[in-house]
Amino acid sequence: MKAVVYSRYGLPDVLRMTDVAIPTPRANEVLVKVRAVSLNLSDWETLRGKPLYSRIGGPFRPRHHILGSDVAGQVEAVGRDARRFQVGDDVFGDILSFMGGFAEYVSVPEKALARMPAGMTHEQAAAVPQAGAIALQGIREKGHVQPGHKVLVNGAGGGSGMYAIQLAKLHGAEVTGVDNAEKQAFMRSLGADHVIDYAREDFTRTGRSYDLILDLAAYRSAADYARSLSPGGRYLAVGGSVATIVRVLLIGPLVGRAGKKVRVLAVRLGVQHLAPLVELCQAGKIATVIDRRFTLSEVPEALRYLGGGHAKGKVVITVG
Ligand SMILES: NC(=O)c1ccc[n+]([C@@H]2O[C@H](COP(=O)([O-])OP(=O)(O)OC[C@H]3O[C@@H](n4cnc5c(N)ncnc54)[C@H](OP(=O)(O)O)[C@@H]3O)[C@@H](O)[C@H]2O)c1
Numbered sequence: 001m002k003a004v005v006y007s008r009y010g011l012p013d014v015l016r017m018t019d020v021a022i023p024t025p026r027a028n029e030v031l032v033k034v035r036a037v038s039l040n041l042s043d044w045e046t047l048r049g050k051p052l053y054s055r056i057g058g059p060f061r062p063r064h065h066i067l068g069s070d071v072a073g074q075v076e077a078v079g080r081d082a083r084r085f086q087v088g089d090d091v092f093g094d095i096l097s098f099m100g101g102f103a104e105y106v107s108v109p110e111k112a113l114a115r116m117p118a119g120m121t122h123e124q125a126a127a128v129p130q131a132g133a134i135a136l137q138g139i140r141e142k143g144h145v146q147p148g149h150k151v152l153v154n155g156a157g158g159g160s161g162m163y164a165i166q167l168a169k170l171h172g173a174e175v176t177g178v179d180n181a182e183k184q185a186f187m188r189s190l191g192a193d194h195v196i197d198y199a200r201e202d203f204t205r206t207g208r209s210y211d212l213i214l215d216l217a218a219y220r221s222a223a224d225y226a227r228s229l230s231p232g233g234r235y236l237a238v239g240g241s242v243a244t245i246v247r248v249l250l251i252g253p254l255v256g257r258a259g260k261k262v263r264v265l266a267v268r269l270g271v272q273h274l275a276p277l278v279e280l281c282q283a284g285k286i287a288t289v290i291d292r293r294f295t296l297s298e299v300p301e302a303l304r305y306l307g308g309g310h311a312k313g314k315v316v317i318t319v320g
Helices: 041-048 122-127 129-141 159-170 181-189 222-227 242-255 275-282 296-307
Strands: 002-005 016-019 029-038 070-078 090-094 105-109 113-115 150-154 174-179 194-197 210-215 229-237 261-264 290-295 314-318
Touching: 002 296, 016 296, 029 090, 029 122, 041 296, 070 105, 070 122, 070 129, 090 122, 090 129, 122 290, 122 314, 129 159, 129 210, 129 275, 150 159, 159 174, 159 275, 159 314, 174 181, 181 194, 222 229, 222 242, 222 261, 229 242, 242 261, 290 296, 296 314
Parallel strands: 150 174, 150 210, 174 194, 210 229, 229 261, 290 314
Antiparallel strands: 002 016, 029 070, 029 105, 029 314, 070 090, 090 113
């Protein structure tokens, strides 16, 4: 089968498309013929080995040689003890712990997969897992957004932000989206009431405060974040620099006065947690915006596009 592989951390030119053996499913695994795989910032980070947390399990060389974690496709074969799916079933999954999606086939434990939601295309299903989990937990389950809340999403023009803005609006919030200049109109099109270009304005220094800050790109001090919260507000760091995440972990609990909470959100990944978001997508209340589609041989170009900060919403690789 064709797969896009790499054996050392670096820029997209370390990737090459090559022929490798089709994996044989182990007892609890399912072999999936990949139809679509969406890109996440985690693919870009694990390609480059930056930030440092992306080297967990592979400090010097990549642990997985084929990236790609949010997949949708068809069951091609099932392992001896795998019971949940049959050959031909359409499935999707978040396989971040295993990777291997930038290939024609991938074999993963059946527990990482779910049946594809009715009415969704493979591309739409592949777009949801990681970005959807971040938005659902950040806005609803841990963000506890209520009607009238002021919500700021930092890094709102990418994959997770695309769902987060729409979800916060559905919950009746007044939403501010922060991202680069190229993504301002896109954030407005998703429903953001206010937008900020992070290169021109620091949202922690405007004097405005928020009931929830969902931060997909955390680079400031815990005290800056605490100052930008309304009494009782919460700040949730999801992605950003390791230094900031560590600071928020250690100092966050100390700077939270007046009921303010400054915390890191450890996202529970897995398609089994996604049902509420999938239902909203199926009902047409939340849209999945696919900015660009690429083929398997174009994975390096696709990653360059995402890593260069151009992707508005999701970037999807269509396979086969
Ligand atoms: N906590 C957890 O458990 C967990 C789990 C999974 C993933 N994650 C992390 O969650 C994040 C999810 O991001 P995603 O998939 O939505 O990525 P994405 O699609 O690349 O979106 C991130 C957005 O943030 C913007 N950005 C970069 N620097 C910024 C800054 N200083 N201020 C404001 N915006 C900035 C980016 O724009 P530019 O193009 O200008 O860079 C981009 O539009 C990743 O960092 C990932 O590692 C965390």
